[in-house]
Amino acid sequence: MMNKKQNLICCICGNECENNYGNNPYPLSVNGRCCNTCNIKVLESRFMVSQIKVGTRIVLDKDMDDPQPILKGEMGSVDFIDDMGQIHMKWDNGRTLALIFGTDEFHIISNSFKTLTIKKLEEMFKKYSLYSQDNVKDKKVILEVFIPYQNMYWLLLEGNRENDDFIFFGYCHIQVGEFGYVSYNEIFNVPYNIQYIYHSEPISLNELKNKYDM
Numbered sequence: 001m002m003n004k005k006q007n008l009i010c011c012i013c014g015n016e017c018e019n020n021y022g023n024n025p026y027p028l029s030v031n032g033r034c035c036n037t038c039n040i041k042v043l044e045s046r047f048m049v050s051q052i053k054v055g056t057r058i059v060l061d062k063d064m065d066d067p068q069p070i071l072k073g074e075m076g077s078v079d080f081i082d083d084m085g086q087i088h089m090k091w092d093n094g095r096t097l098a099l100i101f102g103t104d105e106f107h108i109i110s111n112s113f114k115t116l117t118i119k120k121l122e123e124m125f126k127k128y129s130l131y132s133q134d135n136v137k138d139k140k141v142i143l144e145v146f147i148p149y150q151n152m153y154w155l156l157l158e159g160n161r162e163n164d165d166f167i168f169f170g171y172c173h174i175q176v177g178e179f180g181y182v183s184y185n186e187i188f189n190v191p192y193n194i195q196y197i198y199h200s201e202p203i204s205l206n207e208l209k210n211k212y213d214m
């Protein structure tokens with residue numbers, strides 16, 4: 001009599017996997033393997049992890065599961081992500097409860113680049129005019145501009161108004177990464193949904209680059 005060999009059990013949904021290999025469930029689980037159905041959620045989460053960086057602004061979509069929960073609608077900034085994939089937060093209410101992928105519901109707060117005005121940019125870059133970080137070793141990013149779901153971004157370090165435009169200097173990653181100048185109007189006219197995150201407390205360029213390279 002032939003015994004049907006039992007396949008792996010999915011560590012997420014508990015059903016049998018489609019084969020005996022399963023998939024790597026990180027960041028939804030750090031142990032075991034998952035089935036192909038759950039792997040779709042895993043891949044979505046992995047993409048989200050790649051978008052989450054130190055300083056990324058996050059808003060909660062559901063009360064957290066904790067005796068003293070952080071509540072839906074609370075906002076905060078990412079402090080760091082640990083090896084287990086937990087997102088350690090500095091919540092705006094002063095607390096530090098970490099987010100867990102697959103358990104907590106949240107999304108990244110970013111804004112459309114098209115809502116930025118030259119006036120706002122002047123304010124943001126007041127202390128960071130062009131060349132101001134020339135001799136600085138650990139350069140700081142003021143404005144992070146990116147195209148969601150594409151590996152295209154500008155990590156902007158300095159900027160000055162120039163007539164009806166604003167000239168930035170920063171690290172640009174289109175197909176390869178390089179330092180250079182780009183103007184507000186140039187970015188504005190890129191035919192994608194371009195988003196920005198403003199770092200009122202500027203963030204280390206190297207730290208941000210590492211997160212994007214993950």
Ligand SMILES: [Zn+2]
Nearest residue numbers: 010013035038
């Ligand atoms: Zn599953």
